[in-house]
Each structure stands twice: as structure tokens, then as C-alpha cells.
Amino acid sequence: MAKIARGEIWLVDLxxxxxxxxxxxxxxLIISVDLFNQGASGLVVVLPITSKDKGIPFHVKINSPEGGMKTQSFIKCEDVRSISVERLDK
Known part of the structure; x- marks a missing residue:
């Protein structure tokens, strides 16, 4: 698996x-620190991204092409989760 770094955007099967x-x-969006991402746990901490603007104040807007996004998108800061690195697909 490729190196996983904090701040990168990966495609994830949730x-x-x-x-x-x-x-x-x-x-x-990968939010866990790089030391954790490369650790033996095989986990990373992520925030899902959606293209739907629901007007929620704690959704962080990403304007395309920032982060490699093709359309304006929103980071769902309320939906923090730890996932297996096996769910990641660059």
C-alpha cells in the first residue's frame, strides 16, 4: 500500500x-497523524466528503480542484471515524 499522509484525500469504501x-x-480526508497511519494498527482516521451542500455550518467547503476534487464538495466534520487501511483506494 502507498504511504498514507495526513491531509490527503483518498477514495474509501464506507x-x-x-x-x-x-x-x-x-x-x-485523512486526519490522523502520519505516525499512526504507518503504525501496526492498520487503521486511519477519516472525515467523509460529500458533494451535497446542506448549509451545515461545520461542513468545510472544498472548491475544485483543491484536493483533487472535480466538483465543489464539503468535508463532514461531524462524521469522524477510524477505518481499516484495507478500505482505502487512491
Missing amino acids: NPVRGHEQAGKRPC
Whole structure:
């Protein structure tokens, strides 16, 4: 697997999910520190990204082409989760 760095955006398969969690294969921002990302746990901490503007004040807007995004998108800061690196696809 390629080196995973804090601040990068990776495509992530978030399925299966429960309840109102963000689902599907979508971009996510890596927020865990690099030392953790390269550690033995095999986990990273991410924030899912959506293209839907719901007017939520704690969604951080990303203007294309920032972060390699093709369209204006929003980082869902309320949806922090730890995931296996096996879910990542650059």
C-alpha cells in the first residue's frame, strides 16, 4: 500500500454502515497523524466528503480542484471515524 499522509484525500469504501452513517464509496480526508497511519494498527482516521451542500455550518467547503476534487464538495466534520487501511483506494 502507498504511504498514507495526513491531509490527503483518498477514495474509501464506507460500506457496510449502520443507521445514518455516510455510506458508499466516496472521498475522505485523512486526519490522523502520519505516525499512526504507518503504525501496526492498520487503521486511519477519516472525515467523509460529500458533494451535497446542506448549509451545515461545520461542513468545510472544498472548491475544485483543491484536493483533487472535480466538483465543489464539503468535508463532514461531524462524521469522524477510524477505518481499516484495507478500505482505502487512491
